Amino acid sequence: MTSVSSAHSSLMPASEPPQQSLQRVEELAAARGLKLRLRAPRRLAVWSLQVVVARPLAAGRAELLGELKGWALPTPAGLQLDTMRVQGRNTAGVGPLIWAATFAWALEATPCRRARLLAIRDDAQQHRRLVRYFVRLGFEPVREIGAAPADLPLRMIWGGSGLLMGGDCAEGLRRCGRQLQS
Numbered sequence: 001m002t003s004v005s006s007a008h009s010s011l012m013p014a015s016e017p018p019q020q021s022l023q024r025v026e027e028l029a030a031a032r033g034l035k036l037r038l039r040a041p042r043r044l045a046v047w048s049l050q051v052v053v054a055r056p057l058a059a060g061r062a063e064l065l066g067e068l069k070g071w072a073l074p075t076p077a078g079l080q081l082d083t084m085r086v087q088g089r090n091t092a093g094v095g096p097l098i099w100a101a102t103f104a105w106a107l108e109a110t111p112c113r114r115a116r117l118l119a120i121r122d123d124a125q126q127h128r129r130l131v132r133y134f135v136r137l138g139f140e141p142v143r144e145i146g147a148a149p150a151d152l153p154l155r156m157i158w159g160g161s162g163l164l165m166g167g168d169c170a171e172g173l174r175r176c177g178r179q180l181q182s
Contacts, residue, residue: 019170020177022104028180029053029097035062038101040072040109047072047110051101053094066094068102070117072110079106079115079169082158093180099137100176103169116166118145118158131163138175139167 020028022038029036035054040047049070054062065088070081081102086094106112117139119130131141142164145151155161 019107020100020104020173020180022101022108025097025100025104025180028100032093032097034065034094034097036097036101038105040105045074049102049105051098051105053097055088055090063088065091066098068098070102072106072112074111076111077114077116077166078110079112080157081115081117084117096176096179100173100180103173103176106169107173113169114166115139115169115172116142116164118154118160119163119165120158120160121162122160127162131165134165134167136175137167138171139165142166 026036033055035052035056037052037054039050042048049068049072051068052064053066054064056062066086067083068081068085069083070079072079079102084095084098086098103115106115117134119127119134121127144162145154145158145164146161151161154164158164
């Protein structure tokens with residue numbers, strides 16, 4: 001587990017909830033009987049990111065409920081999110097825990113302040129759901145990635161076509177924090 005502490009500004013308006021730290025997100029998961037683990041090894045200035053939420057079972061086993069994978073470059077716009085999935089029963093709150101942990105880690109342990117992801121276009125209805133979901137997290141459309149020759153490098157990175165979206169990590173963390181407090 002990677003935990004990085006950070007100082008919080010006392011100048012934050014009283015109406016705004018305090019920014020969640022990675023440690024606080026881990027505590028929120030534990031209070032719900034869940035284990036949240038974040039791994040982010042760094043090789044050649046690039047972090048490889050994996051966030052996992054699981055429900056502990058008997059005999060030291062665990063049921064995987066959600067996972068996010070991505071990577072981060074040491075730049076302000078360097079957080080690249082690739083795969084996010086939530087599965088199983090009774091998974092309410094798993095998504096916000098994963099997103100909050102991801103954003104908190106980026107803000108505490110990297111120079112990343114913005115994130116990018118691709119709302120993949122496999123199925124039209126699913127694509128619309130993904131875009132709505134990501135917009136609720138604070139992501140905004142950047143551009144369509146399609147079949148143009150200039151899109152080939154991005155299609156190879158993201159694994160398909162879709163809508164490239166970008167978002168502010170602090171705003172995403174604030175939005176997830178509100179969901180986790182309710």
